[in-house]
Amino acid sequence: MTRHWSLPSFSLRCLHVWRRNLLVWKKLALASMIGNLADPMLYMLGFGYGLGRMMPDAFGGTTYIAFLAAGTVCSSTMMSASFEAMYSGFSRMHVQKTWEAIMNAPLDLDDVVLGEAVWAASKSLLSGLAVLLVAAALGLCASSLALWVIPVILITGLAFGSLGLIVTALSPSYDFFVYYMTLAITPMMLMSGVFFPADQLPPAVHLATALLPLSHAVDLVRPLMSGQVPAQWALHLCVLAAYAIIGFYLALALTRRRLLK
Amino acid sequence: MDNLDPDFTIRENLQVYGRYFDLSAAEVNARIPALLEFAGLANRGDDNLRALSGGMKRRLTLARALINDPDLIFLDEPTTGLDPQARHLIWQRLRQLLAQGKTIFLTTHFMDEAERLCSRLAVMDHGRMIASGTPRELVERHIEPQVVEVFGDGAGAWAKEQGTRLAERCETAGETVFCYVHDAAALIDDLAARSELRYVHRPANLEDVFLRLTGRDLRD
Numbered sequence: 001m002t003r004h005w006s007l008p009s010f011s012l013r014c015l016h017v018w019r020r021n022l023l024v025w026k027k028l029a030l031a032s033m034i035g036n037l038a039d040p041m042l043y044m045l046g047f048g049y050g051l052g053r054m055m056p057d058a059f060g061g062t063t064y065i066a067f068l069a070a071g072t073v074c075s076s077t078m079m080s081a082s083f084e085a086m087y088s089g090f091s092r093m094h095v096q097k098t099w100e101a102i103m104n105a106p107l108d109l110d111d112v113v114l115g116e117a118v119w120a121a122s123k124s125l126l127s128g129l130a131v132l133l134v135a136a137a138l139g140l141c142a143s144s145l146a147l148w149v150i151p152v153i154l155i156t157g158l159a160f161g162s163l164g165l166i167v168t169a170l171s172p173s174y175d176f177f178v179y180y181m182t183l184a185i186t187p188m189m190l191m192s193g194v195f196f197p198a199d200q201l202p203p204a205v206h207l208a209t210a211l212l213p214l215s216h217a218v219d220l221v222r223p224l225m226s227g228q229v230p231a232q233w234a235l236h237l238c239v240l241a242a243y244a245i246i247g248f249y250l251a252l253a254l255t256r257r258r259l260l261k
Numbered sequence: 262m263d264n265l266d267p268d269f270t271i272r273e274n275l276q277v278y279g280r281y282f283d284l285s286a287a288e289v290n291a292r293i294p295a296l297l298e299f300a301g302l303a304n305r306g307d308d309n310l311r312a313l314s315g316g317m318k319r320r321l322t323l324a325r326a327l328i329n330d331p332d333l334i335f336l337d338e339p340t341t342g343l344d345p346q347a348r349h350l351i352w353q354r355l356r357q358l359l360a361q362g363k364t365i366f367l368t369t370h371f372m373d374e375a376e377r378l379c380s381r382l383a384v385m386d387h388g389r390m391i392a393s394g395t396p397r398e399l400v401e402r403h404i405e406p407q408v409v410e411v412f413g414d415g416a417g418a419w420a421k422e423q424g425t426r427l428a429e430r431c432e433t434a435g436e437t438v439f440c441y442v443h444d445a446a447a448l449i450d451d452l453a454a455r456s457e458l459r460y461v462h463r464p465a466n467l468e469d470v471f472l473r474l475t476g477r478d479l480r481d
Binding site for chain 2: 016
């Protein structure tokens with residue numbers, strides 16, 4: 001029992017896990033891009049322009065599409081990291097037994113799980129970055145401060161990749177992920193200020209959003225894209241980092257419990 | 262069930278696995294032709310994994326395990342689920358590895374596999390080692406050298422009347438009577454006169470030893 005909770009020990013070989021996933025991704029890149037990139041973009045443009053036209057003054061000087069673009073950068077990052085860590089991770093861990101094959105080589109489970117978490121974050125970086133680039137192309141980034149969004153995407157991706165890996169470690173089958181998507185991810189997306197300002201929520205609910213990692217990502221990305229230094233940026237970063245680090249540790253311990261007998 | 266990478270070609274499977282051992286791309290690529298040859302997959306390096314049969318995948322898995330040129334190789338039931346041709350090819354490859362001086366640690370349920378490949382063998386039952394030695398030693402030590410299997414209508418009745426008298430030991434499993442003897446001549450004479458019974462006379466093998474040591478009950 002206690003050995004499952006011992007501190008992680010990594011080697012540089014975790015990079016080989018990352019590179020393996022990259023090679024698979026390269027082969028399937030087109031389909032993966034359409035799902036991960038086109039989908040959020042379509043929602044952003046459709047709702048941003050369509051709804052935005054109906055409420056030109058509701059967002060205090062900024063347009064709805066600019067407001068929504070910042071939210072979409074974050075939600076797209078969250079979705080991409082979560083899907084990769086859950087569905088693809090589960091395929092590699094449970095269905096294809098890829099992790100088992102890797103652990104027959106001189107890599108530890110710790111290396112595999114770290115490689116997977118960083119891989120999920122890398123994929124989500126691509127998704128978040130794509131939305132950011134489109135937003136920039138549409139003139140929705142006010143200044144070069146928007147470049148700071150990139151590290152925020154990365155740490156958000158790590159946080160959701162780690163959380164996804166926790167679910168994967170607990171999951172008996174693919175069906176299990178529906179619970180997490182419906183009970184955690186969807187409410188989080190609605191409560192974290194992606195589509196509308198979180199202060200529109202009932203006060204008690206609004207207070208609770210402070211616990212959600214996505215709302216901290218949104219609170220960083222939205223000001224950065226509109227050319228302001230986010231208020232309490234260090235706090236938001238610390239919360240995201242805590243989700244990433246504690247989430248990873250939990251994911252690792254639970255995966256050890258599942259796979260190491 | 263294998264854990265090869267279904268999204269990769271045969272060559273990529275070997276290349277990616279070589280990286281896990283921190284081998285350079287040049288080192289791995291230099292080893293791949295010999296490994297493909299070993300697996301009987303020469304010239305098929307660029308084939309998609311989905312195009313391979315079960316036997317080919319098993320050989321590729323074995324070749325992949327050799328990517329770092331190990332001295333000691335652990336194999337768990339390497340031929341389970343393969344057809345006889347595929348199984349014989351694997352056995353031939355394993356003997357080739359033994360001839361190169363490699364050590365193979367193999368677990369199997371196939372006694373003929375153990376008999377063909379092992380120089381030293383341990384019988385495990387409920388997680389404990391209950392006998393060990395060379396295959397021949399085990400047969401000599403634990404069982405009579407000759408076996409006559411008798412089957413057909415009335416085999417059970419025959420065993421009660423004649424079998425127990427003519428053989429040193431008789432065991433009934435299903436509808437077959439196994440008679441263990443040092444000299445089968447008297448037994449065969451008796452059986453030859455009975456047209457309703459059929460029989461097979463053969464030397465004792467490891468399977469007999471295994472059943473002797475672990476019993477004939479199902480292990481579920």
